[in-house]
Amino acid sequence: MMVPLDPADKLTSQRRIAEGDTVVVYERHDSMRTVAVRAGGVLQNRFGVFRHDDWIGRPFGSKVFGTGGGGGRGGGGKGGGKAGGGFVHLLAPTPELWTLVLSHRTQILYIADISLVVAYLELVPGCVVLESGTGSGSLTTSLARAVAPHGRVHTFDFHEQRAASAREDFERNGLSSLITVNVRDIQGEGFPDAHRAAADAVFLDLPQPWLAIPSVGLMLKQDGILCSFSPCIEQVQRACEAMRSCFTDIRTFEILLRTYEVRDGALNGGAANQEATVGALPQKRRKFTAPGENADTAQKNSSVMVRPCSTARGHTGYLTFARLCVSESQN
Amino acid sequence: MDPPPPPTPTGIPREAWEGCSVLLDINDGDRLAFFRLTPAATVKIGNRTCSLKPLVGRPFGTLFRVGPDGLVPCTTGDAPSRDDSMQDGADGQVQDETRDNRSLVDNNTAQNLSSDDIETMKRDGATGDEIVEALIANSSTFGKKTVFSQEKYKLKKQKKYAPKVLLRRPSTRRFMRVDTLSLLLSMANIGAYSDVLVVDMVGGLIAGAVAERLGGTGYVCSTYLGSAPSSIDIIRMYNLSSDTVSRIVQIPLSDLCSMGSSENTPSVLNGAAEREVVEPEDAQASLAQAVDMAVSDEKAQLSTEQPTDMEVSEPSLEVQDGNSSLDCRGGDGSIASKSKPGKRPSPEKMKYWKEHGFSSVIVAAPDHEIESLVADLLPLLSYSAPFAIYHQYLEPLAKCMHTLQVSKRAIGLQLSEPWLREYQVST
Numbered sequence: 061m062m063v064p065l066d067p068a069d070k071l072t073s074q075r076r077i078a079e080g081d082t083v084v085v086y087e088r089h090d091s092m093r094t095v096a097v098r099a100g101g102v103l104q105n106r107f108g109v110f111r112h113d114d115w116i117g118r119p120f121g122s123k124v125f126g127t128g129g130g131g132g133r134g135g136g137g138k139g140g141g142k143a144g145g146g147f148v149h150l151l152a153p154t155p156e157l158w159t160l161v162l163s164h165r166t167q168i169l170y171i172a173d174i175s176l177v178v179a180y181l182e183l184v185p186g187c188v189v190l191e192s193g194t195g196s197g198s199l200t201t202s203l204a205r206a207v208a209p210h211g212r213v214h215t216f217d218f219h220e221q222r223a224a225s226a227r228e229d230f231e232r233n234g235l236s237s238l239i240t241v242n243v244r245d246i247q248g249e250g251f252p253d254a255h256r257a258a259a260d261a262v263f264l265d266l267p268q269p270w271l272a273i274p275s276v277g278l279m280l281k282q283d284g285i286l287c288s289f290s291p292c293i294e295q296v297q298r299a300c301e302a303m304r305s306c307f308t309d310i311r312t313f314e315i316l317l318r319t320y321e322v323r324d325g326a327l328n329g330g331a332a333n334q335e336a337t338v339g340a341l342p343q344k345r346r347k348f349t350a351p352g353e354n355a356d357t358a359q360k361n362s363s364v365m366v367r368p369c370s371t372a373r374g375h376t377g378y379l380t381f382a383r384l385c386v387s388e389s390q391n
Numbered sequence: 392m393d394p395p396p397p398p399t400p401t402g403i404p405r406e407a408w409e410g411c412s413v414l415l416d417i418n419d420g421d422r423l424a425f426f427r428l429t430p431a432a433t434v435k436i437g438n439r440t441c442s443l444k445p446l447v448g449r450p451f452g453t454l455f456r457v458g459p460d461g462l463v464p465c466t467t468g469d470a471p472s473r474d475d476s477m478q479d480g481a482d483g484q485v486q487d488e489t490r491d492n493r494s495l496v497d498n499n500t501a502q503n504l505s506s507d508d509i510e511t512m513k514r515d516g517a518t519g520d521e522i523v524e525a526l527i528a529n530s531s532t533f534g535k536k537t538v539f540s541q542e543k544y545k546l547k548k549q550k551k552y553a554p555k556v557l558l559r560r561p562s563t564r565r566f567m568r569v570d571t572l573s574l575l576l577s578m579a580n581i582g583a584y585s586d587v588l589v590v591d592m593v594g595g596l597i598a599g600a601v602a603e604r605l606g607g608t609g610y611v612c613s614t615y616l617g618s619a620p621s622s623i624d625i626i627r628m629y630n631l632s633s634d635t636v637s638r639i640v641q642i643p644l645s646d647l648c649s650m651g652s653s654e655n656t657p658s659v660l661n662g663a664a665e666r667e668v669v670e671p672e673d674a675q676a677s678l679a680q681a682v683d684m685a686v687s688d689e690k691a692q693l694s695t696e697q698p699t700d701m702e703v704s705e706p707s708l709e710v711q712d713g714n715s716s717l718d719c720r721g722g723d724g725s726i727a728s729k730s731k732p733g734k735r736p737s738p739e740k741m742k743y744w745k746e747h748g749f750s751s752v753i754v755a756a757p758d759h760e761i762e763s764l765v766a767d768l769l770p771l772l773s774y775s776a777p778f779a780i781y782h783q784y785l786e787p788l789a790k791c792m793h794t795l796q797v798s799k800r801a802i803g804l805q806l807s808e809p810w811l812r813e814y815q816v817s818t
Contacts, residue, residue: 064584067608072747073773089803121775149802152775154580171577172570172809179573184403185583185606205582206604260403282405283452283560293816301818308452312814315570320806322789322796366789366806378814386452 062153062233063205071152077115077122082232084157085110086149092161094153096232107146120152153233155202162229165222168198169265172317173289173376178206180381181261181285185211190255190262190279192216192246192272197226199263204230204238213238214255218245250275257281264288269295270302277306280384291377299380307382314378318368325363404630407558409447412628416557418550425561425628436554451560457519462556490537503529509552519553526552561628570811571781572600575753578779585609585750588771590616590644590764592756595623598639598732601753602626607634612736612749614644616764626732639732640740647741648767748773757783762791769800 061069062082077083081097087105095103101112108126115124125145151157156171169177177199183189183206194200194217203213217223220243227241244252247268259279264272269288276286286307288299296312303310407413413426415434426432432443436457445455445462455462504526512522526548527533533541549555575597581587581604591597591613598613605611615621620641736744752768754761761782772778778801782788788806795801 063582067584070584070750071773071775072750074747075773086802089805119774150775151803154777156577156580156777172574175573175577176570176811179569179576182403184603185608187403202577205580208583209608282450293814296814297816297818300816304818310816312816314812314814316810317574318808318810320785320789320808322793322806324793364786364790364793366785380816383452386450386454 062155062158062201063208063235063238065209065234065237071120073119075120075152077118077120077150079112079116082153083115083120084151084153084161086151092151092157094158094161105148107148110148115150118150120150123147123149155205158201158233159198162196162198163225164196165225166193166195168196169289170198170317170373170376172315172373173379174199174202176313176315176379177263177287177289178202180379181263181287183207183211183261185209187211187260188214188255188258190214190216190251190259190276191265192244192251192263193218193265194223194226194241195265196222197229199265200226200230200239201233201235203263204235208238211238212240214240214242216242216244216246216251218243218247246275247271251279255279259284261285261287265290267295269299273299273302274306277384282384282386284384286382286384288380288382289377290380291375293378296378296380303380303382306385308385310380310382312378312380314375316373316375318372320366321369322364322366325365404451404560406448406450407446407560412561412630413446413451414559414561414628416559418554419546419557421550434556436556437551446558449558451558453558455556455558457554457556459516465555490535492536492540494535495532501530501532502526503531519549522552523548561630568809568811570809572596574807574809575755575779575781576600576604578777579751579753580777581605581751581753583608586744586747587611588647588749588752588768589613590752590754590756590768591623592621592759595625595732597753597755598623599626599629599631602631602635602639602732603629605635605638607632607638609638609750610736610740611639612647612744613639613641613733614647615641616644616759618643620733623733631732636732637734640736641733642735642741644767647744647771744771748776751776752778754778754780757781761787762794765791765795 061071064070077097079097079099082094083097084092085095085103085105086092087107095101095112097112097115099113099116103110103112103126105126108128110124110126115122118124125147127145155174159168159171159174162168181189183203185207187207188211189203189207191200191203191213192215194215197215200213200215207213215226217226223241223243227236230236230239230241242252246264247266248271250272251262256278258281260281261284262276262279264276264287266272266288269290273286273288280286286303288296290296290299300310300312404411407428409428409430411428413428414423415426416423417434417436424434426434426443428443428447430444433440434443435441439457441457441461443462445464446453449464454465456465457463509522509526512525517525523545527545530544533544536544579587581601583606585605586609587601587605589598589601589611592615595613598611601611613621613623620643623639623641626636626639749772752772754764754768756764761780765778765780769778780788780791785806785808792804792806795804
């Protein structure tokens with residue numbers, strides 16, 4: 061269960077993969093996909109052919125081997141198992157993994173933006189949050205986790221097919237009781253009256269968010285929080301102008317994540333490594349070392365080098381947050 | 392002592408109640424401090440001491456000004472905040488193109504009112520806003536300034552003569568750099584029903600933030616090295632319900648690691664070993680570590696975030712009455728005193744965690760060595776559970792990540808540094 065709705069749903073070491081479960085098949089750090097487990101099912105990828113039946117009954121997190129294929133590249137295939145088979149890991153799905161594997165019908169928000177939005181909107185279990193547009197449901201899934209089990213995410217998109225795809229995804233991920241998806245042009249019509257003064261927070265990812273701001277003012281509870289995401293600063297400017305009349309504490313941020321890569325410390329001329337290759341890519345050592353065991357003192361003394369990754373995700377958008385002013389006329 | 396108002400359906404209280412914790416924002420971010428609304432609580436603004444009684448029952452987000460008898464809620468007619476004061480300047484923008492500061496000389500002769508004049512005005516009962524207007528009218532250089540500059544001048548005078556106090560609900564985002572904390576919470580998959588293991592050496596910030604996101608379900612097991620629990624005092628600022636607070640438990644790491652080691656290990660481990668599934672405790676993709684580099688980030692923080700962020704990192708609980716309210720004893724019958732966080736977990740709970748594992752682990756030990764700490768913590772996790780480790784230095788995390796990569800105890804490792812920048816948007 062991606063987001064447990066009940067204590068019995070949550071992932072523990074006692075849980076086993078069962079038919080009907082969704083697993084995230086982890087091939088490499090940049091290659092993952094979700095698979096619905098079914099008896100007799102088969103997954104075929106560059107590492108081999110994997111039978112779902114081998115997965116059923118195993119714990120999540122297991123490393124599983126396939127048959128044939130791949131030539132063992134990246135899969136290891138060392139130490140038994142099926143000869144010549146590569147391997148994958150089977151992980152339990154979470155909103156973070158979902159963001160990395162979901163099908164992009166639109167440009168999506170990634171974890172850095174998502175986590176800041178969830179925290180800054182002060183979402184806790186039980187909250188009601190409105191979102192437009194739904195897009196591919198990346199943020200929506202994380203919003204659902206934040207408000208579960210009794211809160212609600214009401215998400216709106218003006219594109220009927222994309223709304224339907226999102227609804228299907230949420231259904232498959234067990235989130236339908238937390239998320240309602242509706243087709244509506246929020247820029248043109250605003251949010252529905254049914255949610256007036258009922259939302260703890262509202263999130264906008266629209267091309268012209270300033271058109272929706274007055275409606276947001278009616279939807280939020282007092283001191284409720286708005287977040288508007290826009291790629292261009294001109295959009296931010298117009299949105300901020302529209303916020304001035306009813307909102308306070310208007311702040312705009314950008315968040316970026318810089319990733320680093322590590323490798324063994326031995327440069328040319330160092331003695332710690334067997335292979336001191338010039339310009340070597342990060343290499344995973346084949347030797348298994350249990351943590352805490354200092355069998356190899358040379359390894360203990362070797363340094364580790366770290367540097368920023370050469371490719372990094374760049375600008376996604378600006379996040380503008382604001383609080384609804386408290387007014388005496390609001391009841 | 393009144394009990395807190397019944398929670399709204401979503402559980403977020405929208406109004407202050409007697410005895411609750413509040414965050415007061417004085418003069419738009421110049422000073423942020425925590426207060427408890429006890430009957431005798433006061434706040435010093437400028438050279439006046441005002442009672443906090445008028446705040447009880449008021450909605451969070453209400454702005455107060457200092458009236459003749461103390462704090463009074465602002466009506467919409469009162470002096471505007473920074474956000475909408477820019478509207479006044481709209482007309483002046485056409486003229487701004489020809490204005491600059493070339494003729495301004497800083498020789499203290501621009502203001503014609505003396506401090507005696509101002510004192511007289513105060514004695515005659517002039518409001519703060521009236522004094523500000525008078526200062527503007529008597530400034531020989533005001534008319535020559537750009538719109539932005541006039542705005543700055545007006546705000547500066549307002550802060551001195553017409554200070555404002557904003558009543559805020561304390562929330563976790565006020566402490567640690569918000570992007571770092573938010574990433575830890577996301578990457579560790581914090582949500583309802585999780586049993587989260589936490590090593591919190593930042594005063595309880597993480598434990599409190601996790602507890603907030605659990606909403607009274609699951610558990611926050613705050614574990615510590617050595618025999619003395621690390622302080623988790625910050626939690627008392629959060630106005631957490633007693634349900635939520637009771638879910639924060641503390642236990643030394645040595646007890647956690649040794650629990651049930653003589654008991655039969657769950658059958659799954661045996662099964663896994665047979666079937667060549669070597670490392671069941673794999674971690675999840677891109678959920679591993681968040682780095683907050685103190686060296687480069689501090690500079691960024693000072694220049695881009697409000698200076699008060701530095702202050703708030705050690706929140707001051709100012710309570711001006713005789714009780715040692717910090718302990719929530721002595722007459723403060725609020726719910727916090729009934730359920731203190733940090734009790735030891737029951738043996739049943741510990742047995743459960745031994746057999747089922749924790750849902751995730753967050754480590755925030757910015758000055759500590761982490762490699763061996765992580766080695767002790769990982770076996771306590773459920774299979775496929777995520778973990779997130781924060782450190783202020785890059786090297787210990789790099790070393791830890793390398794060791795994990797080599798040992799293959801975890802997958803989906805990522806070492807990242809969050810970067811947050813605020814923008815100034817003119818409207």
